[in-house]
Amino acid sequence: MPSPPPDDARRIFSGIGATYERAGALLSFGQDARWRERLVDLVRAAPGDVVLDVATGTGLVARAVRERYGCDVVGLDRSADMLSAAAARNGHIPLVRGRAESLPFPDASFDHLTFTYLLRYVDDPAATVRELARVVKPGGRIAAVDFGVPTNPILRALWRAYTAIGLPTIGRAISPQWASIGAFLRGNIERFNVAHSQHTLERDWREAGLVDVRVDRMSFGAGVVMTGVKDGATEGPQGQGPLGAERPTGSRLRRPEPGGPRREQRVSVAPSGKRPSVVPAAFYALAPGGWRDYWTLLHPPYTLWHLSYVLLGAALAPMPDPRIVAGSLVAFFLAVGVAAHAFDELQGRPLGTRIPSSVLLGLGSLGLIGAVALGVVAASMLGPWFLVLVVIGAALVISYGLELPIVHSDVGFAVAWGGFPVIASAAANGAPLVATIAAAIGASLLSLAQRRLSTPVRRVRRKAVDVLGEIRYRDGSAERLDRQALISAPEAGLQLLWLAILALSIGALVARWSL
Numbered sequence: 365m366p367s368p369p370p371d372d373a374r375r376i377f378s379g380i381g382a383t384y385e386r387a388g389a390l391l392s393f394g395q396d397a398r399w400r401e402r403l404v405d406l407v408r409a410a411p412g413d414v415v416l417d418v419a420t421g422t423g424l425v426a427r428a429v430r431e432r433y434g435c436d437v438v439g440l441d442r443s444a445d446m447l448s449a450a451a452a453r454n455g456h457i458p459l460v461r462g463r464a465e466s467l468p469f470p471d472a473s474f475d476h477l478t479f480t481y482l483l484r485y486v487d488d489p490a491a492t493v494r495e496l497a498r499v500v501k502p503g504g505r506i507a508a509v510d511f512g513v514p515t516n517p518i519l520r521a522l523w524r525a526y527t528a529i530g531l532p533t534i535g536r537a538i539s540p541q542w543a544s545i546g547a548f549l550r551g552n553i554e555r556f557n558v559a560h561s562q563h564t565l566e567r568d569w570r571e572a573g574l575v576d577v578r579v580d581r582m583s584f585g586a587g588v589v590m591t592g593v594k595d596g597a598t599e600g601p602q603g604q605g606p607l608g609a610e611r612p613t614g615s616r617l618r619r620p621e622p623g624g625p626r627r628e629q630r631v632s633v634a635p636s637g638k639r640p641s642v643v644p645a646a647f648y649a650l651a652p653g654g655w656r657d658y659w660t661l662l663h664p665p666y667t668l669w670h671l672s673y674v675l676l677g678a679a680l681a682p683m684p685d686p687r688i689v690a691g692s693l694v695a696f697f698l699a700v701g702v703a704a705h706a707f708d709e710l711q712g713r714p715l716g717t718r719i720p721s722s723v724l725l726g727l728g729s730l731g732l733i734g735a736v737a738l739g740v741v742a743a744s745m746l747g748p749w750f751l752v753l754v755v756i757g758a759a760l761v762i763s764y765g766l767e768l769p770i771v772h773s774d775v776g777f778a779v780a781w782g783g784f785p786v787i788a789s790a791a792a793n794g795a796p797l798v799a800t801i802a803a804a805i806g807a808s809l810l811s812l813a814q815r816r817l818s819t820p821v822r823r824v825r826r827k828a829v830d831v832l833g834e835i836r837y838r839d840g841s842a843e844r845l846d847r848q849a850l851i852s853a854p855e856a857g858l859q860l861l862w863l864a865i866l867a868l869s870i871g872a873l874v875a876r877w878s879l
Contacts, residue, residue: 383538383539383542384421384422384446384449387535387538387542390534390538391531391534391535391542391546393766393768394766394767394768394769395582395583395586395587395766395767395768396587398582398583398587398711398767399509399582399583399587399589400424400425400428400480400509401428402509402580402582402589403425403478403480403507403508403509403589404425404428404429404432404478406505406507406580406589406591407429407432407433407476407478407505407507408476408505409429409432409433409435409475409476410433410435410475411433411434411435412435413433413435413436413475413476414435414436414437414438414473414474414475415429415433415435415436415437415438415474415475415476415477415478416437416438416440416467416469416473416474416476416477416478416499416500417429417437417438417439417440417477417478417479418440418441418464418467418477418478418479418482418496419440419441419464419479419480419481419482419485420439420440420441420446420447420450420459421441421443421446421449421450421480422446422449422450422453423439423449423450423453423457423459424480425478425480426438426439426450426457427453427457429478430457435475437457437458438457438458438459438460438474439457439458439459439460440459440460440461440462440464440467441459441461441462442461442462442463442464444461447459447461464479464482464486464492464495464496465486465487465488465491465492465495466495467495467496467498467499469499470499471498471499472498472499472500472501472502473499473501474499474500474501474504475500475501475504476500476504476505476506476507477496477499477500477504477505477506477507478506478507478508479496479506479508480508480509480510481509481510481511482508482510483508483510483556483560483565484510484511484552484553484556489560489565489568490568490571490572493568493569493572493574494571494572494573496572497572497573497574497594500594501594501596502594502595502596503593503594503596504593504594505591505592505593505594506569506574506591506592506593506594507589507590507591508589508590508591509587509588509589509590510587510588510590511549511553511556511557511586511587511588512557512562512581512585512586512587512588513553513554513557513585513586514584514585514586515585515722515725516584516585516722516725516726516729518729519584519585519725519729523584523586524554527549527550527553527554528550531546531547531549531550532546532547532550533546534546535547562579562588565590566579566590569590569592570592573594573595574592574593574594574595575592575593575594575595576591576592576593577590577591577592578590578591578592581710581721582711583711583766583767584707584710584725584765584766643825643847644825645660645714645715645716645822645825645826646660646663646715646822646825647665647855647858647859648660648663648664648665649715649716652716652717652718653718657717657718657719658719660715660717661705661706661709661715661717661719661724661727662701662702662705663701663705665858665859665862666814666862667697667700667701667705668862668866669814669861669862669865669866670696670700670701670781670782670785670811671693671696671697671700671701671785671866672862672865672866672868672869672870673781673782673785673786673789673807673865673869674689674692674693674696674785674786674788674789675689675693675789675869675870675872675873676786676789676803676807676865676868676869676872676873677692677785677786677787677788677789677790677791677792677793677795677800677803677804678692678789678790678792678793678795678873678876679869679872679873679875679876680786680790680793680795680796680799680800680803681790681793681794681795681876682794682795682876683793683794684793684873684876684877685792685793686877688742688745688746688789688792688793689789689793689873691738691741691742692742692788692789692792694734694738695734695735695738695739695742695757696735696785696788698731698732698734698735698738699731699732699735699757699758699761700761700781700785701731702727702728702730702731703727703728703729703731703732703735703761703765704728704761704764704765706724706725706727706728706731707724707728707761707762707764707765707766708764708765708767709724710724710725710728710765711765711767714822714826728765732758732761732762735757735758735761736754736757736758739751739753739754739757739758740754742754742792746792750791750792753787753788753791753792756784757784757788760780760784763780764780774812774815774816774819775812777811777812777815778808778809778811778812778815779808779811781811782804782807782808782809782810782811782812783804783805783807783808783811784804785807786800786803786804786807787800787804790803790804810861810865813861814858814861817854817857817858818854818858820850820854821850821851821854821855821858824847824850824851825851828847830847831845831846831847831849831850832845832846833845
């Protein structure tokens, strides 16, 4: 007979507090941190709010919420070992030992509530959600993260292979305790998702009095972030009740007090102030909808920029084979232009397209499969050694889709999409080693420049609510500083650079063929 979920929680979380954060990042290939970051983004607390973090563990989310919003946070967990680790990392966050199924706080004690990987470790998830909602004030937000199962059949098969083999194996390399955790999660994740489907969990949240329930699937569905708002009247301004009446004030919460947290002000969680103006997500992006979404998805200027490195690598060879060059262009177009961009759009819709997730998964999977197939064909012509480059290329695409730091950092991006295409194309066409290395370094530096120019532009385009200010010069004149002033110069440079590198690469290859 399998042990009850609470017994599982006591057993697997005992004695791992010291290694929990590092091991979690390793076992999830960095995805756990991304899921938690998304959860924190969705809390939307105000500086005077009090947030309860249930199943706080070592306090990862509690610390992040406190640092992000400058609000008060209380952490609750049933594991003394985890709470000890949390206290060692940040002694300024009040910590309470308790059970999520029976919270030691009065009704409506907190402005918001977060929890991570909780419901699979309780006997009655629906009752637990009701208990969590009980301690949240009307209008407060609940945000949670948990494991999921990819819906795409190919990705689900890969996910099952990893959870069946990779989790226990990597866990065993960390410690015997983590080996048992890996073995436990191997079956628990999918069993829980079968017993409590996403539809069932959403229904449980709504029946607990939560509205505006939303689900954000990340990492191809391996992580699920849910949010909901406690039903009830929106609260009034600070220091006032719902209708503006004065209310008594009390001391702000700093640590748990008998009778539950008290705070001085009531703050509405309804968004206020300016909303971001609607601007394209990129200079090449078209208005959302229809075929225009697919144009935007392809990142045409940047895709051509990266394909130019394929031409550059071929131009290094004494006699580039037109068949290899054409095959390399198609393979990299499928891998970078289609697969990497489709997988990336699944992670939070940075381009704002309306392409269904199932279509994005299909495009990404087919693009990657097509690129690998062309690589295998090339290996049959060039030799088995070329398969090493094929595997590296596929790993880069998958890593980029998962937003692993090794590829999603500035240097990782530069090497993956700048240096690697040069190396692969040059090797396939028989280019000299020294010339290949020099050109790969140059391409990596160009892609690094692209990244350094485009990152702040993307931040302004996609995240800025407004840009206000001016530049004052010594002669007394002033220049207005707005959104366009910030992005026009770097975007003009980017538009010139992609055209320049494409023209140079075409010219170099044509010159080689003309000899």
